[in-house]
Amino acid sequence: MASKKKSSFINMVVVLFIVSTIAATILAFVYQATKEPIAKAKLEKKKKAIGLVVPEFDTVYSPINNMFKIALAEGDSLECYPTKKGEEFSGYAIKANTSKGFSGTFWIMVGFTPDGKIYKTSVLEHKETPGLGDKMQKSKSNWSEQFTGLDVPNIKDIDGDGILIEVKKDQGTIDAITAATISSRAFCNACERAYIAFKKIEK
């Protein structure tokens, strides 16, 4: 076995410096090589999420390049991805969050047709309880289908609190997920926020 380098001060500094330099160089190289695929993977994911919630659209008009932000309040804005079919706007995918979830913030994508109806919804990321709150995902149960085609502008606001999308417990129209009222309320809250944002587009 070759003899070990002595632990002199110079040796230690030089070795650590060399090791770190080589490591940094390799990392910079890998970073450059994977930069494009990572950006592409993220873009694909976004495209897919938009495609899930709005009617079929022409890809000539890129919803991602035409994304704009809608401010709901100071420091609180949602991203909106408009889509076109021919010359007309055919849909709006709005990325909405809510902090009212059972285990913190979750994000959903809500698609609107120009008449204000919800086309479809899709969950982007969440930390809700597996088996209960996560039933809001399409893959877990068909609960979220009651939002498909939901005619928001024509919902009667029974309790007159100005909130349209609510669970039945709160005098609304949505059936809550059994044993997961908080998650259901939060989902409604996110949809409501998306709808408020949607109404601001038209103005």
Add this chain to the structure above:
Amino acid sequence: MEYILIIISAIFVNNVVLAQFLGICPFFGVSKQVETAVGMTGAVIFVMTVATIVTFLLQKYVLDVFEIQYMQTITFILVIASLVQLVEIILKKVSPALFQALGIFLPLITTNCAVLGVAILAVRPDYGFDLMQSTVFAIASAIGFGLALVLFAGLREHMDLANIPKGMKGVPIAFVTAGLLALAFMGFSGIA
């Protein structure tokens, strides 16, 4: 109010050990006695807080500015490793008594993934913490770690006296106990 929310959430709801599975190694390693558990907790609170402040500033003023976020892992772990060394040296000089108490736990902290985990979580964009919030988050997480550790050590001390089936003795029953403790902590979810 905001700070209270962060604190309750980090200690009880998203307890680092019992809900996020961070720092399991020391959780099982130094939980045989309450006394050592308390010592470890002190060391973790100290290192986790300082590490989070330092890494937060590094992320904000170095990594983000030069757009080298991919160096995050390597930078953070080096900061933690050198910080542990530094704390060890300073403690030895300044307070030999405290060093006596915490000394043996310090080297173990480098590979305590809760420290690195909390440092990474604190700079996540979706948390959107500022420096003060990150600091509070780190302290609260460390207290949460300590709480779980001390509770668990208390349970294990009693377990030594219990009559446990042969195959379950030692490690297996410790895991099952930890599971029950985690189950109890799940009762906290939804309050923050």
Add this chain to the structure above:
Amino acid sequence: MSKLNIFTKGFFKENAVFVMLLGLCPTLGTTTSALNGLGMGLATTFVLVLSNIVVALVKNQIPDKVRIPAFIVIIASFVTVVELLMQAYLPNLFEVLGLFIPLIVVNCLILGRAEAFASKNNVLDSAIDGLGMGLGFAMALTILGVVREILGSGSFFNFKIYPGDGALVFVLAPGGFIALGFIIALLNKLTKQS
């Protein structure tokens, strides 16, 4: 020790999870399903093999006192490489494993093998040791993942095997601890009888 011995000891005799209780955080944190466990296990194996090879290559150039920091830098670099590659080519898995990918750095298994094996043995043996230990770790994670997935969500590698949700607690944190406890108890029983 023969090459075969070096390779196989990681599976049973010195299995990282079941026997040595190393790397428990990712073990419990990522095994909510069999596939996630396998993914995490393979990512760890990748880092372990490469870091073992590099450590064995440079072991004589590194002074003893800075050995640990140097090893950590080497390991952290490979972890970042895995992180970037996964983000680029397996974005879905990356999202599920999340925080636990950068945390491979502090997996005591990797630093432990660098220190206990690679810094004392030649390159080939270190590579075999890394592969054996890593695959043993991956095997343990997959087993735990399979158990938790079958009990917790009623499926096996995402194929539904019985209707309904199963006992949800096994997908959640407490079930992870309990399932691992019982698996270790079972292994203890089996190994002691033979």
